[in-house]
Amino acid sequence: MSVSGPASRSAQKQPGTQVLLISSNGKLAESVRQILPASCQLIVEADIGRSRDCIRHTPAIPVVAEFTPGQADGNGLSLLLHGHSSNNTVLIANGSDQDNLGFLFEHPGLMNMVPSSFPNFDHELKTTLVKKFGLKTKWGISPYLKTGAQIEKLRLYSFSNHGTILMTLNQHLSKIKAFRSFPDRIQTIATELMMNAVLDAPPQENVRNHRRKLHQRNQGIKLAKTEEVHVEFGYDDERFVIAASDNHGMLKEADALQRLYRCSTLGGSQMRMTENRGAGVGFFMMYTWCSQLAFNIMPGKRTEVICILPIVKREKFALPEARALNFYRGRSL
Amino acid sequence: MSQALTIVKDLRDGVLSANLVGHIDAGSDYSALQFAGVTQLHLNFKGITLINSAGIQKWVKFMQSVPDTVAITFEECPPNIVNQCNLFANFTGGKKVTFKSFQAPFFCETCDDSVDILLQTDQVLSGGKVTIPEPPCPKCQSKMDFDGIEDKYFLFLTR
Numbered sequence: 001m002s003v004s005g006p007a008s009r010s011a012q013k014q015p016g017t018q019v020l021l022i023s024s025n026g027k028l029a030e031s032v033r034q035i036l037p038a039s040c041q042l043i044v045e046a047d048i049g050r051s052r053d054c055i056r057h058t059p060a061i062p063v064v065a066e067f068t069p070g071q072a073d074g075n076g077l078s079l080l081l082h083g084h085s086s087n088n089t090v091l092i093a094n095g096s097d098q099d100n101l102g103f104l105f106e107h108p109g110l111m112n113m114v115p116s117s118f119p120n121f122d123h124e125l126k127t128t129l130v131k132k133f134g135l136k137t138k139w140g141i142s143p144y145l146k147t148g149a150q151i152e153k154l155r156l157y158s159f160s161n162h163g164t165i166l167m168t169l170n171q172h173l174s175k176i177k178a179f180r181s182f183p184d185r186i187q188t189i190a191t192e193l194m195m196n197a198v199l200d201a202p203p204q205e206n207v208r209n210h211r212r213k214l215h216q217r218n219q220g221i222k223l224a225k226t227e228e229v230h231v232e233f234g235y236d237d238e239r240f241v242i243a244a245s246d247n248h249g250m251l252k253e254a255d256a257l258q259r260l261y262r263c264s265t266l267g268g269s270q271m272r273m274t275e276n277r278g279a280g281v282g283f284f285m286m287y288t289w290c291s292q293l294a295f296n297i298m299p300g301k302r303t304e305v306i307c308i309l310p311i312v313k314r315e316k317f318a319l320p321e322a323r324a325l326n327f328y329r330g331r332s333l
Numbered sequence: 334m335s336q337a338l339t340i341v342k343d344l345r346d347g348v349l350s351a352n353l354v355g356h357i358d359a360g361s362d363y364s365a366l367q368f369a370g371v372t373q374l375h376l377n378f379k380g381i382t383l384i385n386s387a388g389i390q391k392w393v394k395f396m397q398s399v400p401d402t403v404a405i406t407f408e409e410c411p412p413n414i415v416n417q418c419n420l421f422a423n424f425t426g427g428k429k430v431t432f433k434s435f436q437a438p439f440f441c442e443t444c445d446d447s448v449d450i451l452l453q454t455d456q457v458l459s460g461g462k463v464t465i466p467e468p469p470c471p472k473c474q475s476k477m478d479f480d481g482i483e484d485k486y487f488l489f490l491t492r
Contacts, residue, residue, distance in 0.1 A: 179480060180438050180447045181412050184383065188413075191358070191385045281421070282386030288420060314440055314447065315480045 139296055141232050141241040144308055151234035156194050156244075157223045165231055166190060169242075176235060179315035185289045186240060189307050190231070192282035193244035197229040197303070239291070240311055245304035289318075336382060340365045347372040354380030359387035363395040371403055375433075379409040384417055389424065396426025409451060410435040418489040432490060439477035441470035447480050454490060463487045 033042050142151060152172065154165050169190055173183040223229075226247055233242040286293060292308035312318050336355035342365060343350045349371045368374070384392075399405060407430055410418070415435050418424045436449040450468045457463055465483055467476040479486075 180449055181416070184413050187383055188385055191383070195359075195385070195387065281389050285386060285420065313445075315438055316482055 139245070139302075139304055141234055141243045141306055144241045144292070144294070144306065145234050145239065146236040149234050149236040151232065154231045156198070156229040156231055157227075162194060165194070169233060172233070172235070176240070176311060177313060178240075178311050179313060179318060181315055182240075182309070182311070182318075185309065186233075186242060189286055189289065189309075190233070190242055190244075192286060193242065193305055193307070194229055194231060196282065197244045197246045197305075198223065198227065235311060238311060240309045241306060242309075243304055243306040245296075245302060247302055338362070339380075342366065344371070348375065349373065350375040350377070352377045352380060355382065357381055357384040357388035357392055359385075359391060361388055361391055363391075363398075366395075368400050368403055371400075373404045373406070374399060375406045375408060377408045378411060378414045381411060381414060384413055389417060389421065393421075393423060393426050396424075396428055399426070399428060401428070404431070405429070406431045406433050407435075408433045412436055412438055412449060415486065415489060419485060422492065437486065438480040439468060439470075440480040441473065441475055441477045443473045443475040444470055446472075448477070450477070457487065458490050461491060463490060 145151070152168060154168065156162055156165060166187060169187065170183065173186055176182070228247070230245045231243070233240070235241065286307055289309060290307045291310050294306040294308070296302070296304040310318055338353060338355045338357060338361040340363070341352040341354065347370055349366065349368070351366060351374070353376060405428055410432065432454050434451055434453050436451050438447050439450050440447045448471060452466065456466060463483070465479045467478070469475065470477050
């Protein structure tokens with residue numbers, strides 16, 4: 001393994017971009033080194049404890065991170081995580097056990113997670129680094145679709161409008177040749193995304209009350225401009241992508257990460273079924289049906305959740321696609 | 334598009350039959366279902382078009398409120414209900430539920446199309462073992478394949 005020294009505070013103070021790779025995989029380190037610009041400093045750190053210190057001392061907001069529940073080690077979950085921080089430090093972690101996974105999910109600075117296929121690791125890594133290098137954030141669904149894909153952008157501001165959005169969604173879904181449950185799943189995901197986005201608005205704006213009224217089908221309820229939810233969906237011949245974003249950014253990255261961690265380690269039978277918010281039931285459904293989930297979280301400003309589903313004609317091809325991402329490992333389902 | 338849950342009920346000789354139609358969501362109200370003098374509850378899910386997370390949580394609470402003395406039967410469960418039963422083991426609120434019938438997706442190679450077929454549990458489950466039928470396509474009468482992951486979809490029958 002090639003190690004260029006432990007991550008340290010002094011290293012982080014140096015100008016230019018630094019890349020922190022948490023991995024004991026020498027091949028991975030070499031791959032990363034080859035694709036990085038010469039001006040970048042690569043810090044390879046196999047010790048999760050020392051990496052933890054390094055990350056603690058790195059101002060990590062905003063951060064873009066990407067993880068992969070991988071298959072390479074065949075033993076437990078693997079994780080690939082790329083991240084950018086405000087001081088241009090890129091974090092890449094490749095963990096293969098629950099401890100590493102738990103630690104990374106606990107890290108509060110992560111803001112964008114995109115599961116991707118571990119077998120395509122090298123390609124994914126290069127693509128991601130090239131695409132993301134120097135970028136602060138990547139909003140919207142277009143990066144996940146082929147050029148020319150049809151994209152619809154809508155705003156949720158009332159209950160009647162909520163119905164209109166679902167109707168527009170349904171019109172598009174009727175044109176897609178996919179398995180029978182596909183429209184149901186998209187509609188459920190759309191509802192989950194919209195309602196959670198409304199609920200995540202600041203409590204002082206009385207949005208929780210608004211959400212209750214939305215559920216009660218109060219046609220008169222109208223969200224304030226700051227409470228509106230932006231819904232975006234689109235598709236090409238391979239995938240359907242749907243996203244909801246808000247302008248208040250109340251969702252904490254740690255919340256999303258913890259729920260994702262729970263989904264990846266618990267089966268549905270272990271999910272808590274309380275009426276309290278945050279039980280993770282909706283998240284678990286999205287996690288189960290989607291081939292990719294992505295989050296952009298800019299605390300206090302904006303939150304975006306993106307769900308990507310494969311468009312396949314037969315349902316039996318949809319689940320294996322998600323299983324290929326190792327979502328089902330260790331789960332009772 | 335958004336359809337509030339409607340419950341059409343019928344009570345005869347202690348048997349309460351209820352047809353559920355619309356969306357199971359946070360706004361769903363089950364107060365119409367009262368259990369005084371009820372020994373059997375037959376819930377028909379054929380008309381359920383959407384179920385979301387808040388709906389699941391409220392549903393579980395409702396199921397937990399059903400007295401233990403009431404025998405519960407689920408009928409004509411569409412795939413969205415079957416999926417939730419498989420996904421969340423306590424979808425039945427911890428109650429013993431008899432699944433009388435349910436829908437399952439089948440694919441016709443000839444028509445290149447899929448359709449949900451209503452199956453009777455005793456047609457599929459025998460001696461704790463699941464046997465997948467090959468029903469004829471409603472259009473061309475060709476034998477259809479089950480379109481799903483068998484050990485996942487039928488899990489709720491053997492759990």
